[in-house]
Amino acid sequence: KAGVTQTPRYLIKTRGQQVTLSCSPISGHRSVSWYQQTPGQGLQFLFEYFSETQRNKGNFPGRFSGRQFSNSRSEMNVSTLELGDSALYLCASSFYSTRGEQYFGPGTRLTVT
Amino acid sequence: KNEVEQSPQNLTAQEGEFITINCSYSVGISALHWLQQHPGGGIVSLFMLSSGKKKHGRLIATINIQEKHSSLHITASHPRDSAVYICAVRVPPGNQFYFGTGTSLTVIP
Numbered sequence: 693k694a695g696v697t698q699t700p701r702y703l704i705k706t707r708g709q710q711v712t713l714s715c716s717p718i719s720g721h722r723s724v725s726w727y728q729q730t731p732g733q734g735l736q737f738l739f740e741y742f743s744e745t746q747r748n749k750g751n752f753p754g755r756f757s758g759r760q761f762s763n764s765r766s767e768m769n770v771s772t773l774e775l776g777d778s779a780l781y782l783c784a785s786s787f788y789s790t791r792g793e794q795y796f797g798p799g800t801r802l803t804v805t
Numbered sequence: 806k807n808e809v810e811q812s813p814q815n816l817t818a819q820e821g822e823f824i825t826i827n828c829s830y831s832v833g834i835s836a837l838h839w840l841q842q843h844p845g846g847g848i849v850s851l852f853m854l855s856s857g858k859k860k861h862g863r864l865i866a867t868i869n870i871q872e873k874h875s876s877l878h879i880t881a882s883h884p885r886d887s888a889v890y891i892c893a894v895r896v897p898p899g900n901q902f903y904f905g906t907g908t909s910l911t912v913i914p
Contacts, residue, residue, distance in 0.1 A: 725902070734905075735891065750901060780846050784848075791836065794838070799846045
């Protein structure tokens with residue numbers, strides 16, 4: 693089985709722009725979670741989707757949003773980018789919602805200048 | 806205040822040594838995960854625990870629910886074990902993840 697894939701792998705944006713990141717889960721997995729990792733804050737949970745519904749949301753501003761499609765692929769969007777949004781964005785998929793093993797993608801490295 | 810505390814933050818060991826990484830948490834949990842992150846960012850899930858002990862190769866993970874504590878042990882450590890090890894807990898009712906700050910392990914040949 694192919695693993696979790698994320699595109700793009702690297703991205704450079706300027707302040708004020710918006711960005712969309714994509715995540716394709718392992719075939720058969722219906723849950724996709726998104727995480728932000730920074731040197732200062734470590735790993736933080738952004739949101740989780742299961743069967744196109746947001747099941748859980750972390751403590752991030754409304755500029756961070758996501759969605760999941762009927763084929764379980766997920767996108768996250770960050771609008772009005774700030775320098776502090778520079779981070780590694782990871783997605784993970786699992787078979788069950790909010791439980792079970794998580795399988796992580798390689799991440800998207802976003803740099804905001 | 807962080808719900809999940811790990812110790813030590815950094816650890817250097819000689820190849821072959823027995824290694825222990827500790828994780829303490831302050832909230833009720835539904836499960837605890839140990840993750841491994843190599844340089845470059847990729848994260849691999851090592852264990853998912855809700856009670857007792859699990860073993861996979863040279864890795865052993867234990868959890869004590871009453872004491873809100875888990876340990877990850879690596880027997881006969883090897884340089885390829887060098888990575889950051891992260892403890893994460895799922896907290897009901899929403900079961901979202903809270904993460905420790907990680908333990909950076911370096912195993913010297």
